[in-house]
Amino acid sequence: MIDAAEARHTEVDGAVNAIPTTCFDRARARAGSVSPDSVLAGLPVTIKDLTEVAGVRTTFGSPIFADHVPESSDILVERLEANGALIIGKTNTPEFGAGGNTFNPVFGMTRNPWDTRMSAAGSSGGAAVSLATGTSWLAHGSDFGGSLRTPAGFNSVVGLRPSPGRVPFSNRLPWDPLSVQGPMARSVADLALFLDALTGFDPRDPLSLPAPDQAFVDAVASANRNPPKRIAWSPDLGFAVVDPVIAAACAEAAAGLAAFGADVVEASPDLTDAADTFQTLRARRMVNLHSEKLKSHRDLIKDDLIWNIEKGLALSLEEVAQAEAQRTAIHARMAAFFQDYDLLLCPVMQVLPYPVEQLWVDEIAGQKLDTYIDWISITFAISITACPALSLPCGFSEDGLPIGLQIVGPPRGEAQVLAAAALLEDMLGISGKLPIEPNVTHV
Numbered sequence: 001m002i003d004a005a006e007a008r009h010t011e012v013d014g015a016v017n018a019i020p021t022t023c024f025d026r027a028r029a030r031a032g033s034v035s036p037d038s039v040l041a042g043l044p045v046t047i048k049d050l051t052e053v054a055g056v057r058t059t060f061g062s063p064i065f066a067d068h069v070p071e072s073s074d075i076l077v078e079r080l081e082a083n084g085a086l087i088i089g090k091t092n093t094p095e096f097g098a099g100g101n102t103f104n105p106v107f108g109m110t111r112n113p114w115d116t117r118m119s120a121a122g123s124s125g126g127a128a129v130s131l132a133t134g135t136s137w138l139a140h141g142s143d144f145g146g147s148l149r150t151p152a153g154f155n156s157v158v159g160l161r162p163s164p165g166r167v168p169f170s171n172r173l174p175w176d177p178l179s180v181q182g183p184m185a186r187s188v189a190d191l192a193l194f195l196d197a198l199t200g201f202d203p204r205d206p207l208s209l210p211a212p213d214q215a216f217v218d219a220v221a222s223a224n225r226n227p228p229k230r231i232a233w234s235p236d237l238g239f240a241v242v243d244p245v246i247a248a249a250c251a252e253a254a255a256g257l258a259a260f261g262a263d264v265v266e267a268s269p270d271l272t273d274a275a276d277t278f279q280t281l282r283a284r285r286m287v288n289l290h291s292e293k294l295k296s297h298r299d300l301i302k303d304d305l306i307w308n309i310e311k312g313l314a315l316s317l318e319e320v321a322q323a324e325a326q327r328t329a330i331h332a333r334m335a336a337f338f339q340d341y342d343l344l345l346c347p348v349m350q351v352l353p354y355p356v357e358q359l360w361v362d363e364i365a366g367q368k369l370d371t372y373i374d375w376i377s378i379t380f381a382i383s384i385t386a387c388p389a390l391s392l393p394c395g396f397s398e399d400g401l402p403i404g405l406q407i408v409g410p411p412r413g414e415a416q417v418l419a420a421a422a423l424l425e426d427m428l429g430i431s432g433k434l435p436i437e438p439n440v441t442h443v
Contacts, residue, residue, distance in 0.1 A: 001137075002027050005044045005088050009135045015116055015438040018129035019046060019089040019136070020107040023056045027086040038084030039197040045085040046136040048127055049093045051169070051181070053077050056087070061095040061104030063300045064293060074170040075202050076140070076181055083197040091126030091139060096290065098305045100150055100360060100376050102126055105302075109356050112154060113438040114401055118353035121154035123147040127184050128155040134435025138194045139184040144285075145278065146348075146379025148182050152391035153349040153404025156430060158191045158421070159184040159391045161383070163412045167198040168205035174288045175206050177386050178281060187431045188392070188422040192216040195414065212415070219415035223422040227260035228342035234268035235346065239275070240378040241364040242350045249403045253394035254345040256427050257420065262342075269337040269344065273326040274381035279371070280323035281384075283312035304359070304372045327384055334385040338410035343420055348391040348406035350378050352399075379406065388414045392421050393430040400439075 006024045013019055027044060034042040052058045052070040054077075059065045077087065092102050092110045102125025103109035110125045112118040113133050120129045124141030128151035131139050141148035143161040152159030164177030172179070183194035196217055201210040233254040235247040258264050286309045293301060294309050301309075337344070351361050361375035362368065369375055382389045387408050394405040405424070409417035425431055 001042065001044050002031065002086060002088060005135060008133070009089070012133045012438055013135060015440050016111045016113050016129050016133060017108060018091055018110055018126040018133065020092050021049065021057050021090040022088060023053070024088055026055065027088045030081070030086060034084050034086065039193070040084035042084055042086055043137055044088040045080060046089050046091045046127060046130050046139045047077060047087055048124055048140055048142055049090040050097050050142060051076060051140065053087055053090065056090060058090060059106045061093045061097070061106055063105050064297050066106050075204050076167065076169040076198065079168070079200065079202070080197055085197060088136065091124070091130055093126060094123045095302050095305060097123040097142065097144070097147060098308065099123065099372060100146070101356070101358070102151070111356055112353050113436055114156065115353065115399070116438055116440045117355060118401065119154065119356045119358070121151040121353070124159070124184065125151045128152055128157050128159070131155070131157045131184060131186050132434055132436060133438060137185070138190060140181065141184045142179070142181045143383070144179050145282065145373060145383055146376040148184060149348050149379050149389060149391040149406060150376055152184060154353045154402060156393040156402035156434065157184055157186055158188055158393070160191055160195060160414070160417070161389045162195065162414055163209070163388050164386055165205070165207035165209040166414065168200070168202035168208035170204065172205055172207065174285060176281070176285060177207060178285070178383050186434045188418060188425050189217065189220050192220045192418050214415065216415060216418055219419050220422045223419035226419070227423060228257065228262050228416065228420050230341050231257050231262045231264045232267040232341040232344045233264055233346070234266065234344065237271055237346055237378055237381055238268040239271065240350055240381070241367045242347050242378065243352060243365060245397055246347050246349060246352065246403050249395035250345070250347045250405045253405050253424060253428060256424055259427065260423055267341065270333045271330060271381045274330055274384050275377050277323045277326040277330065278380045278384055280315060280319055281327065283308055283315060284320055285312070287312035330384050331386055334387060335411065342416060344408040346406050346408070347378055348404040350375055352397050352401045352403070382406070382408055387411055388417050390417050390421050392424060394428060
């Protein structure tokens, strides 16, 4: 499998730039010690270039760390390797993961394999593209405001933002449930297997959770036995601007759950203040993570990131306190919403894949957007709720560009989300279209 992955990387990665740093020899050196009884039993896996792997160049997409080679691995990587993963490379990401288009000054841009003129989204763009093109079977991603879900939608793969603490990782700063790590794959069953390998308590992560009693692969295998009964469908979560083509495709996919006996009704939770709350909490996090870099390396940081750090530095204590109070109220309203519904379905993307040279989306359906992250508000509003959310391929535009559906579950409801996704995936039949050859005919 390592040989196959390396051959495929040589064949296709030049067209898409998904895995700029490879470590196939490191994987081969570790292959002999993998237990055949482990969860992954030697499956090749890629790691996003925001997460450290011992002895492998890890740049965070920043020229500040262009030559950084860590001596030790993130606890997430330690867990994966203990569970039989073989790390074959680091996937491309925006600078420090900031932004929804995967490009950086170290490795350049990652292209969408469905049309290489287009963005792969971000910040887990390299991970999504490695899956779509068949370079990796399983790919690690991370998600703050949609960094895992949006590229999954843009590239027609599956990605899960788990509940906070479901997947432990190192150096959680701040101790904030907005930032999570999660699995990406070409099918829901593969995704569940990968989540089982990532899950479990680790005392080094203050938010980490114990593994559930039932394996996630078993939840997927038994999906037909207990399908969801009452589904809420929302085309826009009550506030987001969504391309009508995307809304229509997602509505059709959501209605498909009625075939399993579900009552699908249009309804949305009250996400009042979610956008403002997220913007404030994100800016505060930028200060935690990057304010010292701004002082010492301002000339090496991109303008959008500088703006976001300075926005955080300008926040008052009152503004931060208000955002925390709003987050608490949003979480309470979401918990109440799931007393009436098993799942919430909505689009996972507000626009179709756009030209890769475009830094970010500044207009949707004629409506101007203010900041470089407004175009992913339909995902970052869900991040505020602390609920698990999955991106599932659900269709294509007339031009053959992917469209993704977002399936949101109650707090810590990954099993319900995965089971429903498996039912829809089987009905839609899209996962069998992967992997693809990169479409470079228009470049």
